[in-house]
Every structure is written in structure tokens, then in C-alpha cells.
Amino acid sequence: MKQESMKVLFFIRKSRLKKNGEAPIFLRVTINGQLDEVRIQRSVPLKLWDNVKERSKGKDRSSTELNSYIEALKVRLYQIHKELLCREALITPKNLLIKLFSKEERHLVLQTMRKCIDDWTSLIGTEYQPSTISRYNNCYESLQTVIKDFYRKEDITFHELSGEFIDRFEMHLRTVRKLSQNTLTKYMSCFRKFLGLARENGWLEQDPLAGKRKRLFRKEETCPTFLTLEELKRIMEKDFSTTRLNTVKDFFLFCCLTGLSYIDVKTLCPAHLYKDNEGKLWIHKARVKITTHKESCTCNVPLLEPALVILEKYKNWNSENPEGPCFPIPSNQKMNEFLKEIATLCRVNKRLTVHVARHTFATTVTLANDVALQNVSKMLGHSSTRMTQHYARALDNSIMKDMKDVALVFG
Structure with missing residues (x-):
């Protein structure tokens, strides 16, 4: 042409x-x-x-x-x-x-983003988490800065977006925001959502991300933090001088022994407990999802003896509401704050958070003891074993078993 x-x-x-x-x-x-x-x-x-x-x-x-x-x-x-x-x-x-x-409406990038983010903010708690909206706002602010610098304009139409601008935006996120690769991928995913909206409505013909997706949406493998068996036993055997730390220790250990996340253990009620034909107590509970459109997964966990002891200990903590939550758990922020103290007192040189307990269950408690990956996936409430494989790679238990045979040869 x-x-x-x-x-x-x-x-x-x-x-x-x-x-x-x-x-x-x-x-x-x-x-x-x-x-x-x-x-x-x-x-x-x-x-x-x-x-x-x-x-x-x-x-x-x-x-x-x-x-x-x-x-x-x-x-x-x-x-x-x-x-x-x-x-x-x-x-x-x-x-x-x-x-x-003509007076036809011009669809501007920042104007469209602002309107969508404001609409989504009203859906916090049902469709979106506050952290997600915060990420969209950070993405908006970065785009606003780069558009002003690159185009010398306050806003642009979707048709003005180019591959060169995307490269500049990427450099801003890496050098000014100093984002890691995985966080940068999350920001780019936020931006991609608006580009998809523009293409659906006919506001954008060509994809400015063309040829850049492999680089921008590449995820780096991260190693989950978990406790070793020695560190876990050290916390289990430690008796603290304050009720506050002993209580937080109980909740943390319950999560380590069941794999429940903070929100799932906070909402755990007697209705989620049941006994099988052999009289063993299980937790059968749908995982709490903030966004309603996500697939609902169910965790199915048999309770170990130490977990049963903790559950029994708090059985009558709220006599006015016996069918309510099983534990008087403080906020996630407070839990993490107190867990820092516990880590120091127990000589655990790791950033201890409530979610470390879930990682510990997946690795040290189950996979390290030869529990099948499929069963670990079911207990964690994962929708796919691909999610659980993340923990298996971190542990590499099978490598150690294979190397034992090699050690015999060179022993």
C-alpha cells in the first residue's frame, strides 16, 4: 500500500x-x-x-x-x-x-484507567483486594509520569501507544520504581488489562506489546520460606513468659500442622470439622476467596495429634457463640509482628510470617515425609498440582534419596 x-x-x-x-x-x-x-x-x-x-x-x-x-x-x-x-x-x-x-468522544489512556480504578475501588471486599487496587493506582501513577515525559502531554489516546513507549515504561519500572521481575510482570498485567479493554471496544487496533510479551511477562522462580524440622521443633518446645506469645505460637503451629492460610484459620468454625468412619477428625473447608469469580477450592486435612491438642485448648474460648470461630486470632499484622519476637527468641534466622506456616506444612510436614504431591495439593486446597510443584522444587527430596545410593558407592 x-x-x-x-x-x-x-x-x-x-x-x-x-x-x-x-x-x-x-x-x-x-x-x-x-x-x-x-x-x-x-x-x-x-x-x-x-x-x-x-x-x-x-x-x-x-x-x-x-x-x-x-x-x-x-x-x-x-x-x-x-x-x-x-x-x-x-x-x-x-x-x-x-x-x-468533530465532537466524537476521544478515548484517553489515563482518563479510562482512572474511571475503571474508581469503579473497582467500590468493589473492594467482593471482587478486589485493597492490595490489588493499590497496585493499579501505582501503575497509573507510573504511566502518568512516563506519558508526560515521553509525549510531553497530560494524556494520550490509545492509538498513540507505541512499542517505544512500552520500552520507556519498562525502564521506568525497573530503574525508578526498582521493581523485581515478578513485580514488574504484575504491573504490566495491570496495564495489559486496559489494553484489552481498549481493543474490545475498538479504541486500539495494533498491540503495542507485540514482540515484548516474553520479556515483560516472564516470571522468575522464587524459593518459598519454610521452617526446617529442627526450627519447627524449637518453636514447639519453647515456653514463652507471656500469654500473648504463647497464644500466637499456638495459632502459628496450628497453621504449620494443617496448611491453612491466615484467613482460613481465622474463619474456621466447628461446622468445618467432621469425623470419618474411624473416628479421626478432619477439616473440610472451602478456601476463602476474595474474588467471587475465582474457582472455589476445598481443603481436606486430617488433624495431627498436636493440632488436636491446640484445637481442644481453645474449645470454649467464646461460650456466647459456640458455633463461631474456633480461635480468637488477632489481625494478620499483629500476628506477623509477634512472630518476629518468636523468631528472635527461638533463634530462627528467617522472616517469620503467618504464611511461612503454610509453606512449612507443604514442605517439612508433608512432602519431606513422602506424602504424595496430589494429596498435599488436596490438603492445601490447590486447584492444580502445578501450584504445589512449587514446594516440591524447593525441597528436592527425591534428589537426596537418589544421592544416598551414590553415597554408598563412594562411601
């Missing part, structure tokens, strides 16, 4: 002077010899018009505003021309001028 060449000209008509003596300004667009022109609803004194520079020579406020308006029209005209080229649409001078002066 032959590239469309366009010429833009602003000029005045001395034969059509207004009553105040000013000459009306016209805009002419020429494409491959075909032209069309329109009056821009602005006028200028004859002596102030510069035919070569196509602008007013005056230094007063009116002249400055006029020149800014002419420049804005020119920029917008080339912008429309570029958008039509990207869409491979029919480009004629008349088409361009109609689009330039």
Missing part, C-alpha cells in the same frame, strides 16, 4: 475580511494532490499574519493563544492521520477535517 503524503497549510483570505478588519484563517489539507479546506473560526489582523511561518507575529496574549491553537490543530491533525494509517482506513482531506473538528 502506497504511503499517503500529507501537506498542511494555514493561510488567510484578504478578500473575506471581517467587519473589524481582521482576516479569517483557513486550514488546507492536501493528500496526494487531493485537497480540502475549512475555516478554523479564528481571525487575525492583516499586518500581524506571517505567511511563511503560518502564524501571528504578535507578542500579545491574543496572538500567543492563536498560535497555540494553530499548533494544537496541526499536532492533532497528524495524530488523526497516523491513527487512520494504523487502521488502514480510507484517508482523504475531507475525512481528516471532519474528524479534526
Whole structure:
């Protein structure tokens, strides 16, 4: 397809002077010899018009505003021309001028993002977590900074997004925000959601992420923090001087022995407990999901003896509501704060959080004791064993078993 060449000209008509003596300004667009022109609803004194520079020579406020308006029209005209080229649409001078002066809605990137984020904020607790909205807001702020720096504009249309801009945005996230690869992937996923929305609505024809997905959405393998058997026993055997730390220790150990997350153990009720035909007590509970559209998974966990002891210990903590939560668990923030103290007192040189208990159950308590991966997955309430495989890679228990045979050869 032959590239469309366009010429833009602003000029005045001395034969059509207004009553105040000013000459009306016209805009002419020429494409491959075909032209069309329109009056821009602005006028200028004859002596102030510069035919070569196509602008007013005056230094007063009116002249400055006029020149800014002419420049804005020119920029917008080339912008429309570029958008039509990207869409491979029919480009004629008349088409361009109609689009330039039409009142049709322009879909801007930051404006669209702001509206969506504000709408989603009202859905916190049902469809979105506060941390997710916070990430969208951080993504918005970074985009706002890069758009202003890259385009020298407050906002842009979706059609203006380019691969070069995406590269600049990536560098901003890596060097200014100093994001790790996995966090950068999360930010890019936020941005990709808006690009998908724009494409669905016909606001964006070409994908600015084309050819960059492998780099931008690459996830690095991370090793989950978990307690070794020695560290776990050290905490189990430690008797603290304060009731506060002993209580937090009990809740943490219960999570280590059941694999329940903080929110799942906080919402654990007697209704989630049942006995099998052999009289063994189990936890059968649907995992708490913040977003309702996600698949609901159920954890199915037989209770070990130490977990039964902890459960019995807090059996009557709330006599007014016996069918309510099984444990008087403090906030996640407080739990993590107290666990730092426990880690120090038990000489555990790791960042101890409530979620470390879930990792410990998956690795030290189950997989290290030859519990099948499929069964560990069911107890954790994972929808796929691929999620559980993450813990198996961290432990690599099978490697140690194979190396024992090698050790015999070289022993």
C-alpha cells in the first residue's frame, strides 16, 4: 500500500475580511494532490499574519493563544492521520477535517484507567483486594509520569501507544520504581488489562506489546520460606513468659500442622470439622476467596495429634457463640509482628510470617515425609498440582534419596 503524503497549510483570505478588519484563517489539507479546506473560526489582523511561518507575529496574549491553537490543530491533525494509517482506513482531506473538528468522544489512556480504578475501588471486599487496587493506582501513577515525559502531554489516546513507549515504561519500572521481575510482570498485567479493554471496544487496533510479551511477562522462580524440622521443633518446645506469645505460637503451629492460610484459620468454625468412619477428625473447608469469580477450592486435612491438642485448648474460648470461630486470632499484622519476637527468641534466622506456616506444612510436614504431591495439593486446597510443584522444587527430596545410593558407592 502506497504511503499517503500529507501537506498542511494555514493561510488567510484578504478578500473575506471581517467587519473589524481582521482576516479569517483557513486550514488546507492536501493528500496526494487531493485537497480540502475549512475555516478554523479564528481571525487575525492583516499586518500581524506571517505567511511563511503560518502564524501571528504578535507578542500579545491574543496572538500567543492563536498560535497555540494553530499548533494544537496541526499536532492533532497528524495524530488523526497516523491513527487512520494504523487502521488502514480510507484517508482523504475531507475525512481528516471532519474528524479534526468533530465532537466524537476521544478515548484517553489515563482518563479510562482512572474511571475503571474508581469503579473497582467500590468493589473492594467482593471482587478486589485493597492490595490489588493499590497496585493499579501505582501503575497509573507510573504511566502518568512516563506519558508526560515521553509525549510531553497530560494524556494520550490509545492509538498513540507505541512499542517505544512500552520500552520507556519498562525502564521506568525497573530503574525508578526498582521493581523485581515478578513485580514488574504484575504491573504490566495491570496495564495489559486496559489494553484489552481498549481493543474490545475498538479504541486500539495494533498491540503495542507485540514482540515484548516474553520479556515483560516472564516470571522468575522464587524459593518459598519454610521452617526446617529442627526450627519447627524449637518453636514447639519453647515456653514463652507471656500469654500473648504463647497464644500466637499456638495459632502459628496450628497453621504449620494443617496448611491453612491466615484467613482460613481465622474463619474456621466447628461446622468445618467432621469425623470419618474411624473416628479421626478432619477439616473440610472451602478456601476463602476474595474474588467471587475465582474457582472455589476445598481443603481436606486430617488433624495431627498436636493440632488436636491446640484445637481442644481453645474449645470454649467464646461460650456466647459456640458455633463461631474456633480461635480468637488477632489481625494478620499483629500476628506477623509477634512472630518476629518468636523468631528472635527461638533463634530462627528467617522472616517469620503467618504464611511461612503454610509453606512449612507443604514442605517439612508433608512432602519431606513422602506424602504424595496430589494429596498435599488436596490438603492445601490447590486447584492444580502445578501450584504445589512449587514446594516440591524447593525441597528436592527425591534428589537426596537418589544421592544416598551414590553415597554408598563412594562411601
